[in-house]
Amino acid sequence: MPVTAVVGAAWGDEGKGKIADALAAGAGVVARFQGGRNAGHTIVNDLGRFALHLLPSGVFRPGVTNLLGPGVAVDPAALLEELDGLTAAGVPAPDLVISDRAQVVLPTHVLADRCEEERLGARAFGSTRAGMAPFYADKCLKVGVRVGDLFDPAWLRERLGRSLASRNVLFRHLYGREEVTVDGLCDHLSPMIERLRPMVRDTGALLRRRLAAAERVLAEGQLGALRDPDHGIYPYSTSSSTLAGFACVGLGVPPRSMDEVVAVAKAYSSCVGAGPFVTEWRGEAAQELRRRGGDRGEYGATTGRARRVGPFDAVATRYGCRLQGATSAALTNLDVLGYLDEIPLCTAYRIGGRETTDFPCTRDLERAEPVYQTFPGWRADVSGIRRWQELPDAARRYVDRLEALIETPVSLISVGPHRRALIRRQPGAPDA
Numbered sequence: 001m002p003v004t005a006v007v008g009a010a011w012g013d014e015g016k017g018k019i020a021d022a023l024a025a026g027a028g029v030v031a032r033f034q035g036g037r038n039a040g041h042t043i044v045n046d047l048g049r050f051a052l053h054l055l056p057s058g059v060f061r062p063g064v065t066n067l068l069g070p071g072v073a074v075d076p077a078a079l080l081e082e083l084d085g086l087t088a089a090g091v092p093a094p095d096l097v098i099s100d101r102a103q104v105v106l107p108t109h110v111l112a113d114r115c116e117e118e119r120l121g122a123r124a125f126g127s128t129r130a131g132m133a134p135f136y137a138d139k140c141l142k143v144g145v146r147v148g149d150l151f152d153p154a155w156l157r158e159r160l161g162r163s164l165a166s167r168n169v170l171f172r173h174l175y176g177r178e179e180v181t182v183d184g185l186c187d188h189l190s191p192m193i194e195r196l197r198p199m200v201r202d203t204g205a206l207l208r209r210r211l212a213a214a215e216r217v218l219a220e221g222q223l224g225a226l227r228d229p230d231h232g233i234y235p236y237s238t239s240s241s242t243l244a245g246f247a248c249v250g251l252g253v254p255p256r257s258m259d260e261v262v263a264v265a266k267a268y269s270s271c272v273g274a275g276p277f278v279t280e281w282r283g284e285a286a287q288e289l290r291r292r293g294g295d296r297g298e299y300g301a302t303t304g305r306a307r308r309v310g311p312f313d314a315v316a317t318r319y320g321c322r323l324q325g326a327t328s329a330a331l332t333n334l335d336v337l338g339y340l341d342e343i344p345l346c347t348a349y350r351i352g353g354r355e356t357t358d359f360p361c362t363r364d365l366e367r368a369e370p371v372y373q374t375f376p377g378w379r380a381d382v383s384g385i386r387r388w389q390e391l392p393d394a395a396r397r398y399v400d401r402l403e404a405l406i407e408t409p410v411s412l413i414s415v416g417p418h419r420r421a422l423i424r425r426q427p428g429a430p431d432a
């Protein structure tokens, strides 16, 4: 019963979409288990360039079932718009199934998210304003609406009424806005219900059948380990667990079914939104890396915001790999570093005069300074290389050291945004 998790080792935007799209070739199901449309996966393949938000990265593979599990925050309008966008771009309609237990992101969640960030002003968290925190808050308060609730009008009205009761107090008295009505929410949802109906089912039962038939299931994480609400840089974290362990919960599969965890990390660091980021570069060095990074510069796929960038942080990434329980790592964007004469790699933090390789709590992290080991750059375009042995010596030395620091075998090295720009490396294989 094999499940492979593809998850982020750091702050998110590590290139999970690219890796999941590549690995989807051998999968029967590609499943999302948490989060909503608040993140973006950029995928470049022969069909074009796409920014996926809510759809799993298997949508470009005919024959793959794409699944949104109970842990996902389903925004129906955003989902249908994304599907329409794919069709308009000439992608064949994917096989998509949505759990009847997944919950629905309502316009009130999105509005509450925006109102709260505006209220916080300079102290805002840098939310993507996709409604995630109010959505998961409602879920915990047990006033959420499940996808399966959409098909029973009376039950749906009752659930929406519960969700609105306390939300409207905040809208009126905290944010000074009009109250939202059940009728208003029904008007929003009604036109979408019949389109969703054929996609909705008991995805737990589906997964059990597929796993029993020995199909591989790819569980695709969103954001990264450092955004996990329990283990990450709280409160600059997201609202659902980003860890591979949670995939079993968010999908409803047994923990013993997961035999591979691929933690994805960039060959440098990038981070979008607020919070401590120890290796952050500023000024010209940051601008240059931001301009060269990713497929079109380091700008958020969902928000368009400039990402903060800097050298690889091995302290944070080792912590991320440990949290994920990584069995291997995929290192992306190695090609981007080819312009540098020297490449610093953060091996430890100095906090209040003490050096540590442990990843501390947020308060200490705020005052941590990076300790760097510097490597000679390779000053070459490696984007056409497909074999480990053909990478320049300096690039291999950099990856070898990074691999030792994160204590996880680097089995995939991505050297460009396209699906094919990938070096598959056997862990422990000799260099040449």
Ligand code: GDP
Pocket: 008, 012, 013, 014, 015, 016, 017, 018, 039, 040, 041, 042, 043, 044, 223, 293, 294, 295, 296, 300, 301, 332, 333, 334, 335, 336, 414, 415, 416, 417, 421
């Ligand atoms: P995700 O959310 O983890 O899937 O990551 P994003 O898609 O938000 O950000 C990763 C960025 O890196 C995107 O612009 C990708 O197209 C890009 N990318 C992924 N792998 C590579 C690579 O090896 N080289 C380059 N240059 N870009 C890459």
